Amino acid sequence: MTGIEFYTNGHIVSEADSMRQKLGILAKQYSATSAIIITDAGISELGYVNIAQQALQEADVSVVVFDNVVADPPIEIVESAIGLARDNQCDLIIGLGGGSSIDTAKIVALYPNDFQSVNDILDRDISGFKKLPLFAIPTTAGTGAESTFVSVITAKNGSKKAIYTPKILPDVAILDATLTLKLPRHITAATALDAMVHCIEAYTSRTKKNPISDALALKGLQMLWNNFEKVLNQGDDIDARADMLLGSTLAGIAFVNASVAAVHGLSYPLSINFHIPHGHANALVMCGVFTFNLSEATPLYAELARAVMPTQTAGMTDLDAATSFISQLKMFLENSGLKYRLSELNITKNDIPALADIVINTYARLIATNPKDMTLEEVTAIYEEIA
Structure with a gap:
C-alpha cells in the first residue's frame, strides 16, 4: 500500500444546541478574548448570530460581526473581513453559515501574516504561516467546509481560485443540527x-x-x-x-x-x-x-x-x-x-x-x-x- 497522509479537525462537536451551550466554553479553551463571526446576511436574519454572540459574551469574549459574505466570495469581500479582524485584533475566527462563510473565515485566520492582498497568497507556499484559532459552524449539511483544508474564492477576473493547505483546517467544528432546521x-x-x-x-x-x-x-x-x-x-x-x-x-x-x-x-x-x-x-x-x-x-x-x-x-x-x-x-x-x-x-x-x-x-x-x-x-x- 502507498503511504498515506491524513488530516482532520482536532475537535468535532456533534450535538443539538451545541453552539449555544458550548461555543463560549470552547472559545475560552483557546484563550480567546476577541472573536469575529463571519457569516452572511441571511444567517444574521435567522437570529443565529445573536445566539453565537451571547454565548461568547457570557464567556467574556468580545465580538464583532462581518455578515457581508456572498456565494463564491470575491477577493474584495474576503479582504474586507480581514480588515475588520485586524482593526479589532481578533484572536478567534468563527465561520458561521455555508461553505462561502467558512471558506472566507479560513483565509481571515491567516491575517497576522505579512501580506497586503489575498492575491499575494494565492500561488504562494503558506505552510509556514501562523493561523489563529479557527472555528467552523455549518448551517447546511452539504459542503463539508467545516472539515476541509481548502478555501475557494472568486478572483477579480471571475475565475475560481483555491487555497489548498492543511494550514487552514478548522481547529473546531461545531455540528449543531438545530441550525439546519430552517433550511428550505x-x-x-x-x-x-x-x-x-x-x-x-x-x-x-x-x-x-x-x-x-x-x-x-x-x-x-x-x-x-x-x-x-x-x-x-x-x-x-x-x-x-x-x-x-x-x-x-x-x-x-x-x-x-x-x-x-x-x-x-x-x-x-x-x-x-x-x-x-x-x-x-x-x-x-x-x-x-x-x-x-x-x-x-x-x-x-x-x-x-x-x-x-x-x-x-x-x-x-x-x-x-x-x-x-x-x-x-x-x-x-x-x-x-x-x-x-x-x-x-x-x-x-x-x-x-x-x-x-x-x-x-x-x-x-x-x-x-x-x-x-x-x-x-x-x-x-x-x-x-x-x-
Whole structure:
C-alpha cells in the first residue's frame, strides 16, 4: 500500500444546541478574548448570530460581526473581513453559515501574516504561516467546509481560485443540527446531494483513495442516503438533520484527503458562468459522469450500492448493482424538486461547447482524479444528455 497522509479537525462537536451551550466554553479553551463571526446576511436574519454572540459574551469574549459574505466570495469581500479582524485584533475566527462563510473565515485566520492582498497568497507556499484559532459552524449539511483544508474564492477576473493547505483546517467544528432546521427544501436537497457526491468521488478517486477516507466516505454516504427523504419530507426531524450534518462532515474529511473528480470538474463552469449553486450543479451532472465511469468503476459503485441498498441489490451482479445505484441517485434528484435539465436553468445547447472547453482546459486536475479519462467530446456528450 502507498503511504498515506491524513488530516482532520482536532475537535468535532456533534450535538443539538451545541453552539449555544458550548461555543463560549470552547472559545475560552483557546484563550480567546476577541472573536469575529463571519457569516452572511441571511444567517444574521435567522437570529443565529445573536445566539453565537451571547454565548461568547457570557464567556467574556468580545465580538464583532462581518455578515457581508456572498456565494463564491470575491477577493474584495474576503479582504474586507480581514480588515475588520485586524482593526479589532481578533484572536478567534468563527465561520458561521455555508461553505462561502467558512471558506472566507479560513483565509481571515491567516491575517497576522505579512501580506497586503489575498492575491499575494494565492500561488504562494503558506505552510509556514501562523493561523489563529479557527472555528467552523455549518448551517447546511452539504459542503463539508467545516472539515476541509481548502478555501475557494472568486478572483477579480471571475475565475475560481483555491487555497489548498492543511494550514487552514478548522481547529473546531461545531455540528449543531438545530441550525439546519430552517433550511428550505431546495437547499436541503442540493446540499445533501453535494455531500453524497463528495462521498462517492472520494471512494472512487483514482489518485488518493485510501482506507481511512474509504471508511469515512462509506459511513457518510449511509447516513446521508438513509436520511435524505426524511429531511425533505419532515424537515423538523432533528435526529435526521443531525445525521445529515455529521454525514456531510464525514464526507468533507473523506474528499479533502482523497480528492473529488469529474463531477466537480463539470459542475464548476455551471456555477461560474450561470450562477448555479454548487450543490445543485453537482447534482445536475453526477449521474451522467457516474454512468460514463461504469467501465472503470463498476466494482466500486457496486460496493457503495450494497452498503446503502443491501436488500435491493442482494444477488445482483456488480454491473446491475452499480446501475441501480446510479438510478436511485437520479430518482433522488428528480423527486427533490430541483430542476434537473440545463434548459430549465436557461442554459442552451449553444452554451455547451464553451462549457466543455472550460472543463478540459481549466479543470484537468479533476479529470485526472476521475476513475476514467474524458475527452472534450465525451464531456460535451454528458452535458448534452441533460440539456
